[in-house]
Amino acid sequence: MTSSTNKGKVNPDLINERNKCTFNTLELTHLLDGDEVKTKERKSRESFFLDDADLKTEVPIEYLSHKEKYEEAVRKACIVFRKVQQLQNEGKAGVDNYREILGGQLGSALLKDGHPLTLHYVMFIPTLMGQATIQQQAEWIQKAWSCNIIGTYAQTELGHGTFIRGLETIATYDPKTEEFVLDSPTLTSYKWWPGGLGQSANYAIVLAQLYTLGKCHGIHPFIVQLRDEETHEPLSGIIIGEIGCKLGMNTTNNGYLGFNKVRIPRTNMLMKNNQVLPDGTYVKSPSSKLTYGTMIFVRVVLVQDAATYLKKAATIATRYSAVRHQSQIKPNEPEPQIIDFVTQQHKLFPYIATCFAFQYSATWLWELYNNVTGELESGHLDNLPELHAASCVLKAVSSADAALGVETLRLACGGHGYMTSSNLPTTYGLVTAMCTYEGENTVLLLQTARFLIKIWQNKTNVTNLPTVRYLQNSLNRNSPFEKTVSWIISALQQTATGKIDLANRHINERVKKGEAYEDAWNNTSIELVAAAEIHGRTFIVETFFSTVQKLRKQTSVELGTVLSQILELYAVYTILRSTGDLLRFTRTSSQDIELLQGWLEELLAAIRPNAVGLVDSFDMRDEVLASTLGAYDGNVYQRLFEEAQKSPLNSEPVNKSFHLYLKPFMKSNL
Amino acid sequence: MTSSTNKGKVNPDLINERNKCTFNTLELTHLLDGDEVKTKERKSRESFFLDDADLKTEVPIEYLSHKEKYEEAVRKACIVFRKVQQLQNEGKAGVDNYREILGGQLGSALLKDGHPLTLHYVMFIPTLMGQATIQQQAEWIQKAWSCNIIGTYAQTELGHGTFIRGLETIATYDPKTEEFVLDSPTLTSYKWWPGGLGQSANYAIVLAQLYTLGKCHGIHPFIVQLRDEETHEPLSGIIIGEIGCKLGMNTTNNGYLGFNKVRIPRTNMLMKNNQVLPDGTYVKSPSSKLTYGTMIFVRVVLVQDAATYLKKAATIATRYSAVRHQSQIKPNEPEPQIIDFVTQQHKLFPYIATCFAFQYSATWLWELYNNVTGELESGHLDNLPELHAASCVLKAVSSADAALGVETLRLACGGHGYMTSSNLPTTYGLVTAMCTYEGENTVLLLQTARFLIKIWQNKTNVTNLPTVRYLQNSLNRNSPFEKTVSWIISALQQTATGKIDLANRHINERVKKGEAYEDAWNNTSIELVAAAEIHGRTFIVETFFSTVQKLRKQTSVELGTVLSQILELYAVYTILRSTGDLLRFTRTSSQDIELLQGWLEELLAAIRPNAVGLVDSFDMRDEVLASTLGAYDGNVYQRLFEEAQKSPLNSEPVNKSFHLYLKPFMKSNL
Incomplete structure (x- = not known):
C-alpha cells in the first residue's frame, strides 16, 4: 500500500513481518483517517506538497549555518503558503483548516524544524477573527488572508x-x-x-x-x-x-x-x-469569558499532535527493530531481530498502543470543545470548567507521555537513534517543547487538580460531567481482580478518587494546623499533581475503551481482535505504572500485580507478529518519517551510509583544519 | 568565593539566598574536592585553561555551519593538547590523568559539544599501554605521546x-x-x-x-x-x-x-x-581476562561523569529558580520566586542530592576497580564478576537517572530551559549519549541480573561481596517503619531480594512449562531488568549512607546536618519511586507511604534555605556552566538578551530572504 510511494527493494525481514500480519493494514488506515475517502484526500494533499520538487532540499539543513537554515526555511515557507492559497482558491481549504492541512505530520515533513510564518495562519488570523470587530475585520482580514501582511x-x-x-x-x-x-x-x-x-x-x-x-x-x-x-x-x-x-x-x-x-x-x-x-x-x-475558547483550542490541537509525533517515532523504532540484528538469545543461533527481545517489545508496543489512545482522546476532546464553544455562543457557560480541566490534563499527560515515548523509542534504536538522520532527535525537540508551551505542564495539572478538589469538597453533582462522573462512586472499594479492561478502569478510577480524597485531607489537616489555605495547597501540591495525572490517564483508558467498543461493530473480526489487544496493552501498561497507588487505594493484592504483569507479557507476545503491520497502518510516507531508520523498505544501513555522504566534511579528502592547525601541532614535537 | 571569577552585580534574590545559607559553602567545596589543596589545584587548572584568550569563541558555535564548527573545534583541540603537554612537561600531568584534567567539567567547558581528538588520550594511548608488547610500546608510545601521530x-x-x-x-x-x-x-x-x-x-x-x-x-x-x-x-x-x-x-x-x-x-x-x-x-x-579491565574502566569513569553533568544542570536550574518570579501562591502578593513552589522543589532538590549520591558511588567503584585490577595482576580473579556486575548496574542507573535529571531540570526552567544559551540542551545531548555508549543500559542491567540470579540460584556465599551481601538475609521480612535511612536501606534490600527471588521463580516456572532456559530468561527479562535496577539504587543509597557517616566525623556540625538532610532526601525519594514494590515485597503499609511522603515534604522545606548554597558549593565557574540562566550573579535576563544579540540574524535589520522570497510572495496577491 505505502510501497507505491517508497521505491526500492524491501528488506527481507520486513517482507517477512508483513506476511505474518493477521489483519488488513489498509482497513486500519481507513479507520484511523475516518474512512476511505478521507485517506484518499490526505494522500492527495501529501502528494500535492511532497511531490513538489521545489520543496526538496539537497543538503540536509542540519549542516547549514543558523542563518542559512532560516533563509532556506523562508524560501520553502513562501512556496508552502502559495500552495495553501492555491488549495483555498480551489475550495479545498478554508480559514479553519490550515492546521488540518499542515499540522504535525505534513508540516514537519516540509519544514523539518519549524515554519517561520506559521503563526500567521495559526494565531494571527484566528485572533483577528475572534477578537476584532466587524469594521476591524473589514480592514485587516483581506490583507492577512492574501498574505499582503504577515x-x-x-x-x-x-x-x-x-x-x-x-x-x-x-x-x-x-x-x-x-x-x-x-x-x-x-x-x-x-x-x-x-x-x-x-x-x-x-x-x-x-x-x-x-x-x-x-x-x-x-x-x-x-x-x-x-x-x-x-x-x-x-x-x-x-x-x-x-x-x-x-x-x-x-x-x-x-x-x-x-x-x-x-x-x-x-x-x-x-x-x-x-x-x-x-x-x-x-x-x-458582558461576555469576556468568550476569549477563553481560543486558548483552549490550541491545547486541544496539541493532544492530536502528541499522537502524531508518537506515531512517527513508533514507526521508525518498530521498523528498525525488525531489521536490526544483535546479540544472542540462544548460543550458536544467529543474532536475532532485536524486536524479539521482550525488553525491546516493552519499549515499543506500549507506545504503539499509546498512539491510538491519544488519537481517540483528541477526537473526544475536539467534540467536547465544539459542543462547549457552541453553548458559549448562546451564553451557556456550565460546561466550560470541565472543558478547561479536561484540556489542561489531557494536554499535560499527552505531551509528557509523548515526549517520554519518543525518547524511549529513540533510545531503543541504540546509537543510530542518536543520529540526526534517524529524525528521532528532531522529533524529540518538537514534542518536548509541547510540555512547556501553551501552559507549562505542572501548572496545568494543578489547574485540573483545583477543579477536582472543588468538586470533591462541594460534593458537586457530577452526573453530567463525563470526565469526573466516576467520583460519585466515592470511595467504594473496587471488585476483585478480573482480567478485563473494565476492571482496570474501575481500579484506576478508585485510585484516582483515593488520591484526590487523600490530597484533600492533607490540605484540610494543614489548614487545621493553622496554615493559610493557599500555603496548604502549595504544601500538598506534589500529591495534587499526582492525583490530576492519574485522573487524566484514567480518562484516556476509558475513552480508548469506549471507542474500541464502538469501532468493533464496524471492523472485521481480525482487526477488532488487534484493536482489543492494543487497548488491553495500553490499559495494563498504564495501571502497572501505578502499582503503588493501586495497592494503596484499592483492594488489589500483590498476587493481582503478578497476574497483571503476566497479562502484559502475554499481550506483548500477541502483538509481536502485528507490530510492523500496526505501524504500517499509520501510513506515514517516507518523506514524513524523514528517517534513515524508519523507511518503508527498511534499507537502514544503505540509507545511513548514503546520508553520511551528504556531510560537507565528506566532500573533500582533507579538511583545511589539518593544514591550519593539526599538522603544525603534530610536527611541533618532532 | 566563586565571585572572584564571576564579575557583575549580583541579583538581590541570590544575595538573599546566600545570606540564608546555614553552612560554610567553602567547607563543602573542599569536602567534595577531597581537601583544600585539591580545590586549589583544580582551580589553578581551570584558570590555566579557561583564562586563555585563544580558547574563547566570539560567535557561539551553535550559529556556525557543521563544517565551521568542526574547524573551530580542531583549532581549540590543538591548543588544549598543547597545554596538556605543557602540564606534562611541568610534571603536573601524567599518562593516566588526562581524564582528571579534562573530564566532564573542564573538557565540556572548553569544547562544548565534543573534542575531536579526545580518544587519542582516552583510548588510543591506554590501549597501546594495555595491549602492546614492550617492543610495540617502544615503537609507538613516544610518537603517540608527543602527538606526532593522532x-x-x-x-x-x-x-x-x-x-x-x-x-x-x-x-x-x-x-x-x-x-x-x-x-x-x-x-x-x-x-x-x-x-x-x-x-x-x-x-x-x-x-x-x-x-x-x-x-x-x-x-x-x-x-x-x-x-x-x-x-x-x-x-x-x-x-x-x-x-x-x-x-x-x-x-x-x-x-x-x-x-x-x-x-x-x-x-x-x-x-x-x-x-x-x-x-x-x-x-x-593464559590471562586473556586481563583485557577485561579496560572496558570496565570507562564505565567507572561514566558514573563520575553522570554526577558532573547533573551538578551542572542542578546549579543552573536552582539559581534560575531563585531568580525567576512567576504566578501566585497567595492573591495580591507579589509573584514569588519559583523555588518557593513545592512542586519546583520536588524537581530540583532530589537531583541536588543525587549529585552527591553518584559522586560517592563513583568513588567507591573507583576504589573497587583499583583493588580488583591490582588483584588481577597477581592472577586473583575472584572479585572480577562483582566488579563487572557493579560497574554495569552503576553505569546504567547513573546515566539513566542523570539524563532524566538533566531533562527534568531543563523542563523546570520552562521556556528558557529550551534555549541553547541555557546550556541545558547541550548538557542533555552529552548525558543521554551515556545511556547508549560503552554498553547499552538494558543490556548492562541484564548482565547484572545474570550475576544476581546466579548468586541466588547457587546460594553463593556472599559474605565478602559488598554489593550483594544483603542477599544472605534472604527473604526475612523487614522491621516496622522507622524514620531512619537505615530502615529505608533495609526495606530497599528486602525489595530487591523479593524481586530477584520472584524473577527467578518465574524463570523456573517457564522452564518447568517446557521453555528453554534462554527463552525463559528472555520472557522474564522485564522483571529481571527491574530487579537489577532496584539492586543498583539500593547500593547507591547504602554507599551514600556509609560515606556520610564517615564524613560527619570530620565536618562542622552545620555541614554535617545538611549532608544528613540530603542523604535522607535521596533515600526517601528513591524509595518513593518504588512504592509498588515496597508494598509488594516488604511489610510496609499504606500508612507508612504517607509517612514517607510527609518526610519527603519536610526535607524539601528543610533544604529550601540551603539550596543555592549547596549548588554554590559545587563551585562551577561560569565558563563551565556556560549558561545564561545559571551564572553566579544571576543576571538571567540581561544575559539572555545579550546572548541573543550574537545571532548573526540580528546583525542586519533586514535579512536577504525578505527581498528574495517574502516580498515577492506578499506582493503577488495585491
Missing part, C-alpha cells in the same frame, strides 16, 4: 510566561491624539518567543496591560505594525530581533520585541469584547 | 554495537608476506562511531576478527595507519569519512571506516596478550 502573536515576555496576568508591556491611551502608546518599561517586559517575530512578520497582535484615564484594565490585544511594508525595516521605536538557537524549532524564527513609546491608532485595539471609546472611557464586554 | 579506537560497526562478538571486520594473516589483510566484507562491517575518525586521526586501533591458518580466533586489536602523515590523504584501500550530525557531540568528528584489502605488518597486531607468530601460529595468552 502577522504573529506576541504574548509571552522575557520575564513572564504561563501566568498571563503578570505581563508588563503597557498600552496607555492618549485621548488627545486618540492613540495608544505601547511601551516596554523593563527588560523583562520585552516580548520573547513569538514564532516568526524575529525577521519574518511585519505585523503582530500584541498583548499588553491597558491603561486609560489613569486606570489599568488588564491584558488586551492590539494590532501593531512592526516593519515597513516596502523595506521591511523595523519601524521607529520597535526593538526587534530573534532570540537565538534552541533545542529544536530552529527555523521558527522566534523573536523578541521591545517598544519605545510606539504610537498606534485607537482603532488598533481589538474591540470585539472590550472597548476604549475616543474619550478614553473603558467599556467592558 | 589515534582513535575503532570497535563499533554500522551493524554491530554492544555485542562485540558480532563484529564483522576481518584481519586475515598472510604468512607469505607476514602481513595482515584487513577487509570489510559487508556494509554492516564498516566501522561507525569512533570519535575523531572522520577527518582528524591518522591512526587507529582497529578491532577485527583474526583469521590465521584458516581459523578464526575472535576479536583482536590492530594498529592501522589511516592517512598519510604528511598530506593527511586517506591511504589506499581506506574508505573514510564522518557519520554526520547527531543529537549532540557534533564536534567529536565521529567517523566511519571501511577496508578494501588493506595490508599491515604482522607486528601491528597488539600482542601483549595473544600472538600470531611469523608462520601464522596462534598463541593464546
Whole structure:
C-alpha cells in the first residue's frame, strides 16, 4: 500500500513481518483517517506538497549555518503558503483548516524544524477573527488572508510566561491624539518567543496591560505594525530581533520585541469584547469569558499532535527493530531481530498502543470543545470548567507521555537513534517543547487538580460531567481482580478518587494546623499533581475503551481482535505504572500485580507478529518519517551510509583544519 | 568565593539566598574536592585553561555551519593538547590523568559539544599501554605521546554495537608476506562511531576478527595507519569519512571506516596478550581476562561523569529558580520566586542530592576497580564478576537517572530551559549519549541480573561481596517503619531480594512449562531488568549512607546536618519511586507511604534555605556552566538578551530572504 510511494527493494525481514500480519493494514488506515475517502484526500494533499520538487532540499539543513537554515526555511515557507492559497482558491481549504492541512505530520515533513510564518495562519488570523470587530475585520482580514501582511502573536515576555496576568508591556491611551502608546518599561517586559517575530512578520497582535484615564484594565490585544511594508525595516521605536538557537524549532524564527513609546491608532485595539471609546472611557464586554475558547483550542490541537509525533517515532523504532540484528538469545543461533527481545517489545508496543489512545482522546476532546464553544455562543457557560480541566490534563499527560515515548523509542534504536538522520532527535525537540508551551505542564495539572478538589469538597453533582462522573462512586472499594479492561478502569478510577480524597485531607489537616489555605495547597501540591495525572490517564483508558467498543461493530473480526489487544496493552501498561497507588487505594493484592504483569507479557507476545503491520497502518510516507531508520523498505544501513555522504566534511579528502592547525601541532614535537 | 571569577552585580534574590545559607559553602567545596589543596589545584587548572584568550569563541558555535564548527573545534583541540603537554612537561600531568584534567567539567567547558581528538588520550594511548608488547610500546608510545601521530579506537560497526562478538571486520594473516589483510566484507562491517575518525586521526586501533591458518580466533586489536602523515590523504584501500550530525557531540568528528584489502605488518597486531607468530601460529595468552579491565574502566569513569553533568544542570536550574518570579501562591502578593513552589522543589532538590549520591558511588567503584585490577595482576580473579556486575548496574542507573535529571531540570526552567544559551540542551545531548555508549543500559542491567540470579540460584556465599551481601538475609521480612535511612536501606534490600527471588521463580516456572532456559530468561527479562535496577539504587543509597557517616566525623556540625538532610532526601525519594514494590515485597503499609511522603515534604522545606548554597558549593565557574540562566550573579535576563544579540540574524535589520522570497510572495496577491 505505502510501497507505491517508497521505491526500492524491501528488506527481507520486513517482507517477512508483513506476511505474518493477521489483519488488513489498509482497513486500519481507513479507520484511523475516518474512512476511505478521507485517506484518499490526505494522500492527495501529501502528494500535492511532497511531490513538489521545489520543496526538496539537497543538503540536509542540519549542516547549514543558523542563518542559512532560516533563509532556506523562508524560501520553502513562501512556496508552502502559495500552495495553501492555491488549495483555498480551489475550495479545498478554508480559514479553519490550515492546521488540518499542515499540522504535525505534513508540516514537519516540509519544514523539518519549524515554519517561520506559521503563526500567521495559526494565531494571527484566528485572533483577528475572534477578537476584532466587524469594521476591524473589514480592514485587516483581506490583507492577512492574501498574505499582503504577515502577522504573529506576541504574548509571552522575557520575564513572564504561563501566568498571563503578570505581563508588563503597557498600552496607555492618549485621548488627545486618540492613540495608544505601547511601551516596554523593563527588560523583562520585552516580548520573547513569538514564532516568526524575529525577521519574518511585519505585523503582530500584541498583548499588553491597558491603561486609560489613569486606570489599568488588564491584558488586551492590539494590532501593531512592526516593519515597513516596502523595506521591511523595523519601524521607529520597535526593538526587534530573534532570540537565538534552541533545542529544536530552529527555523521558527522566534523573536523578541521591545517598544519605545510606539504610537498606534485607537482603532488598533481589538474591540470585539472590550472597548476604549475616543474619550478614553473603558467599556467592558458582558461576555469576556468568550476569549477563553481560543486558548483552549490550541491545547486541544496539541493532544492530536502528541499522537502524531508518537506515531512517527513508533514507526521508525518498530521498523528498525525488525531489521536490526544483535546479540544472542540462544548460543550458536544467529543474532536475532532485536524486536524479539521482550525488553525491546516493552519499549515499543506500549507506545504503539499509546498512539491510538491519544488519537481517540483528541477526537473526544475536539467534540467536547465544539459542543462547549457552541453553548458559549448562546451564553451557556456550565460546561466550560470541565472543558478547561479536561484540556489542561489531557494536554499535560499527552505531551509528557509523548515526549517520554519518543525518547524511549529513540533510545531503543541504540546509537543510530542518536543520529540526526534517524529524525528521532528532531522529533524529540518538537514534542518536548509541547510540555512547556501553551501552559507549562505542572501548572496545568494543578489547574485540573483545583477543579477536582472543588468538586470533591462541594460534593458537586457530577452526573453530567463525563470526565469526573466516576467520583460519585466515592470511595467504594473496587471488585476483585478480573482480567478485563473494565476492571482496570474501575481500579484506576478508585485510585484516582483515593488520591484526590487523600490530597484533600492533607490540605484540610494543614489548614487545621493553622496554615493559610493557599500555603496548604502549595504544601500538598506534589500529591495534587499526582492525583490530576492519574485522573487524566484514567480518562484516556476509558475513552480508548469506549471507542474500541464502538469501532468493533464496524471492523472485521481480525482487526477488532488487534484493536482489543492494543487497548488491553495500553490499559495494563498504564495501571502497572501505578502499582503503588493501586495497592494503596484499592483492594488489589500483590498476587493481582503478578497476574497483571503476566497479562502484559502475554499481550506483548500477541502483538509481536502485528507490530510492523500496526505501524504500517499509520501510513506515514517516507518523506514524513524523514528517517534513515524508519523507511518503508527498511534499507537502514544503505540509507545511513548514503546520508553520511551528504556531510560537507565528506566532500573533500582533507579538511583545511589539518593544514591550519593539526599538522603544525603534530610536527611541533618532532 | 566563586565571585572572584564571576564579575557583575549580583541579583538581590541570590544575595538573599546566600545570606540564608546555614553552612560554610567553602567547607563543602573542599569536602567534595577531597581537601583544600585539591580545590586549589583544580582551580589553578581551570584558570590555566579557561583564562586563555585563544580558547574563547566570539560567535557561539551553535550559529556556525557543521563544517565551521568542526574547524573551530580542531583549532581549540590543538591548543588544549598543547597545554596538556605543557602540564606534562611541568610534571603536573601524567599518562593516566588526562581524564582528571579534562573530564566532564573542564573538557565540556572548553569544547562544548565534543573534542575531536579526545580518544587519542582516552583510548588510543591506554590501549597501546594495555595491549602492546614492550617492543610495540617502544615503537609507538613516544610518537603517540608527543602527538606526532593522532589515534582513535575503532570497535563499533554500522551493524554491530554492544555485542562485540558480532563484529564483522576481518584481519586475515598472510604468512607469505607476514602481513595482515584487513577487509570489510559487508556494509554492516564498516566501522561507525569512533570519535575523531572522520577527518582528524591518522591512526587507529582497529578491532577485527583474526583469521590465521584458516581459523578464526575472535576479536583482536590492530594498529592501522589511516592517512598519510604528511598530506593527511586517506591511504589506499581506506574508505573514510564522518557519520554526520547527531543529537549532540557534533564536534567529536565521529567517523566511519571501511577496508578494501588493506595490508599491515604482522607486528601491528597488539600482542601483549595473544600472538600470531611469523608462520601464522596462534598463541593464546593464559590471562586473556586481563583485557577485561579496560572496558570496565570507562564505565567507572561514566558514573563520575553522570554526577558532573547533573551538578551542572542542578546549579543552573536552582539559581534560575531563585531568580525567576512567576504566578501566585497567595492573591495580591507579589509573584514569588519559583523555588518557593513545592512542586519546583520536588524537581530540583532530589537531583541536588543525587549529585552527591553518584559522586560517592563513583568513588567507591573507583576504589573497587583499583583493588580488583591490582588483584588481577597477581592472577586473583575472584572479585572480577562483582566488579563487572557493579560497574554495569552503576553505569546504567547513573546515566539513566542523570539524563532524566538533566531533562527534568531543563523542563523546570520552562521556556528558557529550551534555549541553547541555557546550556541545558547541550548538557542533555552529552548525558543521554551515556545511556547508549560503552554498553547499552538494558543490556548492562541484564548482565547484572545474570550475576544476581546466579548468586541466588547457587546460594553463593556472599559474605565478602559488598554489593550483594544483603542477599544472605534472604527473604526475612523487614522491621516496622522507622524514620531512619537505615530502615529505608533495609526495606530497599528486602525489595530487591523479593524481586530477584520472584524473577527467578518465574524463570523456573517457564522452564518447568517446557521453555528453554534462554527463552525463559528472555520472557522474564522485564522483571529481571527491574530487579537489577532496584539492586543498583539500593547500593547507591547504602554507599551514600556509609560515606556520610564517615564524613560527619570530620565536618562542622552545620555541614554535617545538611549532608544528613540530603542523604535522607535521596533515600526517601528513591524509595518513593518504588512504592509498588515496597508494598509488594516488604511489610510496609499504606500508612507508612504517607509517612514517607510527609518526610519527603519536610526535607524539601528543610533544604529550601540551603539550596543555592549547596549548588554554590559545587563551585562551577561560569565558563563551565556556560549558561545564561545559571551564572553566579544571576543576571538571567540581561544575559539572555545579550546572548541573543550574537545571532548573526540580528546583525542586519533586514535579512536577504525578505527581498528574495517574502516580498515577492506578499506582493503577488495585491
